[in-house]
Amino acid sequence: xxxxxxxxxxxxxxxxxxxxxxxxxxxxxxxxxxxxxxxxxxxxxxxxxxxxxxxxxxxxxxxxxxxxxxxxxxxxxxxxxxxxxxxxxxxxxxxxxxxxxxxxxxxxxxxxxxxxxxxxxxxxxxxxxxxxxxxxxxxxxxxxxxxxxxxxxxxxxxxxxxxxxxxxxxxxxxxxxxxxxxxxxxxxxxxxxxxxxxxxxxxxxxxxxxxxxxxxxxxxxxxxxxxxxxxxxxxxxxxxxxxxxxxxxxxxxxxxxxxxxxxxxxxxxxxxxxxxxxxxxxxxxxxxxxxxxxxxxxxxxxxxxxxxxxxxxxxxxxxxxxxxxxxxxxxxxxxxxxxxxxxxxxxxxxxxxxxxxxxxx
Amino acid sequence: xxxxxxxxxxxxxxxxxxxxxxxxxxxxxxxxxxxxxxxxxxxxxxxxxxxxxxxxxxxxxxxxxxxxxxxxxxxxxxxxxxxxxxxxxxxxxxxxxxxxxxxxxxxxxxxxxxxxxxxxxxxxxxxxxxxxxxxxxxxxxxxxxxxxxxxxxxxxxxxxxxxxxxxxxxxxxxxxxxxxxxxxxxxxxxxx
Numbered sequence: 001x002x003x004x005x006x007x008x009x010x011x012x013x014x015x016x017x018x019x020x021x022x023x024x025x026x027x028x029x030x031x032x033x034x035x036x037x038x039x040x041x042x043x044x045x046x047x048x049x050x051x052x053x054x055x056x057x058x059x060x061x062x063x064x065x066x067x068x069x070x071x072x073x074x075x076x077x078x079x080x081x082x083x084x085x086x087x088x089x090x091x092x093x094x095x096x097x098x099x100x101x102x103x104x105x106x107x108x109x110x111x112x113x114x115x116x117x118x119x120x121x122x123x124x125x126x127x128x129x130x131x132x133x134x135x136x137x138x139x140x141x142x143x144x145x146x147x148x149x150x151x152x153x154x155x156x157x158x159x160x161x162x163x164x165x166x167x168x169x170x171x172x173x174x175x176x177x178x179x180x181x182x183x184x185x186x187x188x189x190x191x192x193x194x195x196x197x198x199x200x201x202x203x204x205x206x207x208x209x210x211x212x213x214x215x216x217x218x219x220x221x222x223x224x225x226x227x228x229x230x231x232x233x234x235x236x237x238x239x240x241x242x243x244x245x246x247x248x249x250x251x252x253x254x255x256x257x258x259x260x261x262x263x264x265x266x267x268x269x270x271x272x273x274x275x276x277x278x279x280x281x282x283x284x285x286x287x288x289x290x291x292x293x294x295x296x297x298x299x300x301x302x303x304x305x306x307x308x309x310x311x312x313x314x315x316x317x318x319x320x321x322x323x324x325x326x327x328x329x330x331x332x333x334x335x336x337x338x339x340x341x342x343x344x345x346x347x348x349x350x351x352x353x354x355x356x357x358x359x360x361x
Numbered sequence: 362x363x364x365x366x367x368x369x370x371x372x373x374x375x376x377x378x379x380x381x382x383x384x385x386x387x388x389x390x391x392x393x394x395x396x397x398x399x400x401x402x403x404x405x406x407x408x409x410x411x412x413x414x415x416x417x418x419x420x421x422x423x424x425x426x427x428x429x430x431x432x433x434x435x436x437x438x439x440x441x442x443x444x445x446x447x448x449x450x451x452x453x454x455x456x457x458x459x460x461x462x463x464x465x466x467x468x469x470x471x472x473x474x475x476x477x478x479x480x481x482x483x484x485x486x487x488x489x490x491x492x493x494x495x496x497x498x499x500x501x502x503x504x505x506x507x508x509x510x511x512x513x514x515x516x517x518x519x520x521x522x523x524x525x526x527x528x529x530x531x532x533x534x535x536x537x538x539x540x541x542x543x544x545x546x547x548x549x550x551x552x553x
Binding site for chain 2: 159205
């Protein structure tokens with residue numbers, strides 16, 4: 001830089017050096033991370049397959065509009081009439097390219113998934129670096145993944161759907177009713193799309209490699225479709241996804257809670273919990289009353305139970321406040337009662353809002 | 362006779378006392394059927410406690426504390442320890458628990474049950490999920506419930522997309538009642 005002045009009528013130049021750096025925007029810390037959404041299974045795609053990718057994107061936006069849409073920077077949308085390793089991967093790849101080119105994740109981002117988005121994301125995490133580097137693009141820097149009602153371990157409803165597809169004359173109507181509630185169609189072979197990938201054995205053999213990116217799990221236990229699906233899902237469930245999947249358990253064996261010592265209602269007591277969790281899978285919150293859809297909406301009234309608390313995972317601070325209280329069961333005539341744990345005030349807000357506000361504090 | 366009355370009275374007192382204890386909220390024994398609440402952390406535990414290269418003060422700092430009355434806090438601390446340990450390793454070589462190692466073998470088949478009428482169950486199990494062309498596929502099926510069945514079942518192999526039949530076999534009853542098994546040849550065009 002040269003500053004010129006006239007001294008006694010003569011120019012005097014002062015020269016000094018400075019540098020101008022490109023504008024990278026303000027670093028807002030991890031309190032306001034870039035959020036990318038990956039939605040779950042959409043039954044309408046089976047009965048009425050999307051005609052083009054614009055329709056897929058429109059459905060994706062509608063899926064998240066209740067809470068997350070305006071709180072995210074990008075989405076990875078996909079059609080449920082495809083398969084994870086086929087058309088869905090191609091759709092995801094195109095969107096990953098755009099996200100990389102826009103540099104959205106150059107300073108880390110967080111993925112928020114719902115339901116089958118868990119499984120799709122597992123495939124993405126396993127392949128995105130290779131896919132993007134092959135195109136000369138930067139892999140996405142992903143800090144963590146928040147899995148809401150994750151279906152990465154499959155659901156028994158998908159097992160039934162495939163069997164029902166091959167049993168057009170079968171008369172077990174409760175099973176058929178549950179499958180129709182889940183898929184929205186009378187299943188036919190070859191027309192189940194991603195439901196094929198949601199079979200417990202298929203899901204648990206898809207993209208199964210340990211990954212360094214932590215998966216934070218948020219688990220519901222409510223009822224969907226009037227409760228007609230619950231009898232056919234192993235262990236507890238949220239009406240669609242079994243707890244063994246939502247927690248990230250290493251086996252499809254039915255379980256009742258993500259913890260061996262805490263029920264989904266928050267009661268501190270021995271539970272039929274998972275014998276193991278997938279590597280870097282961490283159950284954070286359980287909510288016995290929240291059903292499969294509630295976890296991504298503004299639905300309130302469901303108490304949340306912390307499974308992991310005050311824990312730093314990959315640089316992400318999770319600090320839900322928790323407290324314990326004692327409650328005496330009706331049949332206990334005296335004494336201090338059972339110990340329960342809950343997130344204070346959680347029933348006054350939605351599970352998604354609880355998560356989002358915690359991420360931003 | 363006085364002894365009999367004394368014994369009866371003693372038994373009565375013991376019974377009432379036992380009932381009172383069972384109904385008391387102080388009874389957290391879950392009747393011996395459940396594990397204690399502060400037991401069974403789920404993730405593999407830290408394996409660094411025996412590191413001979415660490416100083417005594419470091420060992421003191423990282424020594425697991427006594428489980429507190431708050432079982433949840435103990436569990437959370439355990440999970441945090443696990444992640445701190447896991448990020449020390451490269452992606453291609455991470456410590457796994459026995460359950461994780463089994464899960465990551467990547468070719469497992471969990472028996473799938475199909476509910477039948479009257480609480481019946483039709484379960485099919487395979488040795489694994491993926492087969493190499495030419496391998497023999499052992500199919501084991503079991504049937505339970507009140508339905509009437511024949512003594513044989515059949516298994517058909519076909520492509521998922523267009524339901525093109527490849528081969529079939531008859532599953533024969535085994536010595537175990539309700540179980541059937543048979544084999545299929547997998548020497549066909551690879552695919553689902």
